[in-house]
Amino acid sequence: MFIDVSKTSPTQIIGDTGAKLRKLTETIERLHVRGATRPLEKIIHKVYPADLASVLASIPEVHVAPIFHSIPEAELAADVLIQVNDRVQRIILAETPDAQLTPILEKLPPDERVLLIREMEPERAERLLSELEKASQKELEKLLSYHPDTAGGIMTTEFFDLTGDTTADQAIRAVREHAEVEMVYYLYVTDAEHKLEGVISIRQLLLAKPQALLRDVMNARIITVSTDTSRESVAALVDKYRLLAIPVVDESQHLVGMITVDDVIDVLETETTQDMLRMAGTDKAEILTHSTFRIAWIRLPWLLAAFIGGLAATWIVRNFEGVLTQVIALGAFLPVVMGMAGNVGVQTATVTVRGLATGSLDLRDVWGVLYKELRVGLILGVFYGFTLGLFGWFMFGSLDLGGVVGFTILGNMTGAALLAVALPMLFQRIGADPAIATGPFVTTAIDVFGVLNYFMLATLLLDLPGAVS
Incomplete structure (x- = not known):
């Protein structure tokens, strides 16, 4: 049709x-x-x-x-x-x-x-x-x-400004005569040297008395950004103060542009996408713009870090070969033991990275967040550890084996939650992108910790000979 x-x-x-x-x-x-x-x-x-x-x-x-x-x-x-x-x-x-x-x-x-x-x-x-x-x-x-x-890179130079001695009636007529200006959310008040003095919303302008001067009705407390302010900071300010546009000034406070809310939305969307892709170890347009070999080259470093972590986990398993040989059933639980810890790590790291990106989390919150995630990890670990322990007991008829897998799940999920908070915050502290930590570093650290914890608990609780030398 x-x-x-x-x-x-x-x-x-x-x-x-x-x-x-x-x-x-x-x-x-x-x-x-x-x-x-x-x-x-x-x-x-x-x-x-x-x-x-x-x-x-x-x-x-x-x-x-x-x-x-x-x-x-x-x-x-x-x-x-x-x-x-x-x-x-x-x-x-x-x-x-x-x-x-x-x-x-x-x-x-x-x-x-x-x-x-x-x-x-x-x-x-x-x-x-x-x-x-x-x-x-x-x-x-x-x-x-x-x-x-930066703010200078995303601003528009189409804004509306008038001097403070302009009347409200004159300002309204001026707005009508300049309909080509992109978005007149606010009218900026400047002096003779084009320095920003104040701001007035269109609503305030319409409600003002016709002969009132702009300097008498303007808001002199202005939220501004400089041309070199990062676009993430611009987005945070617009969100915090619920602005429809924010003025951009140079080092001398001259009004040089403004950033509208639609541009801020684009910034937020871009930053969110970039964070997600960094967490996955790739980049935005690789599929559409790069060749097959270029895509492989982009992804190689991220996978290399995971590969090295996998080798470390393999080395640990090899050193506990005697333990695994004596209790073959330990191998049956290895996927679920590792998988549950990895899932907790990804969940926690994603929330942490997003919180750091939006500013809802700060490095000063590190101990409070760690304590909260410790409790979350313990609750989840107790639930799934008890469940898996019962399953191991009924499946293999061994209470000791059930205890090993149960306590391992408890330890791994708790440790994964702590690592998934600590590593992104550490990256933020040293000035690196926390999103990078969510991919190779968190998953690798959790894998190595999980395997080591599993076989050490098996050695202790099952009273088996330790790792090979």
Whole structure:
């Protein structure tokens, strides 16, 4: 079933998801294949940019660029371009000629324009820069001079500011006359030298008396960031103070830009994704952008650390070969003993790393967190240790064997919880990324500790000869 464009109102296909979005995708693809240019343009006009971005992500790659090129206005094309996913964006950029891309770039907000330019080959980026208007060139070159992971690298230079002697009525008229400014959440008050003096929300402005001066109604207690503030710190401030935008100032307190909440959401999403991928020992775009050998090379160091840990565990097992030979049943419980400890470690480490990343955990909390995780590990260890101990007793008819596996589970799960808190916090203390600790170091440490604990308890509780020399 396809959408009848002639009978479709904007409210029927704008903001749709699920079945309707699938119908929309089929309709757009069918119109493109048929070469029905006018109906295609008509339906594109009725679709939200976000929905059109979803359509482009769902169709075969061969149709992506041609359908994007069917968007008649540069402004709409710009809105779609910044909302498509990375894969679709790369296809569009690769297959769109410079002459067609330049007017689209002109319609983008400065911060989004910078992100796209950074994704391009240097030669093409320079070529497109030279095609932009002089004002856009200068603005873009300034933004490109900042590191991409700082406030300067993600800010927009499109903000609204007026002097303190402006009346509320004059300010409202000025806002109306400058509708092109990206997002007017706040109006910033600056002095003659463009130094930031205060801020006033649009709501406060509308409620102020018409002849009231901005300096009399503004909030002089301003939350600001500098151009070299990390983007993670920016996101934390916006979240803490529930801001819709945050001003960016230079070392002399001159207002140079602002960061809007949509950019902060992008930062949070990016940071969360990066943390998860670091924990897995990989990187963001490896599958789509790297060759098979490059992907293997990226993953090799992480797996090497786990491999070395596995060798250490193997060496420990080999040294307790005599114990394992005397009680073959010990080998049957090795997978569950190790697996349960590893699962506890991953759970705890994930929570710890996320807490450190969001600021909800601090190094000052280390002893409190360790004590809490010790209790959690003990509770889980007692439950699963008792359960596995009973299982071992009934399965092999040996209470001693049940005691070994039960106490091992107790010790391993408790130790795993402690290691999974301590290692990420140690990494944070020495200035390394705590997310890295969750992968190879936590799992390796838990494996080595678990194997050693298992066979030492077996040696003691079963009164067996110790490890070989």
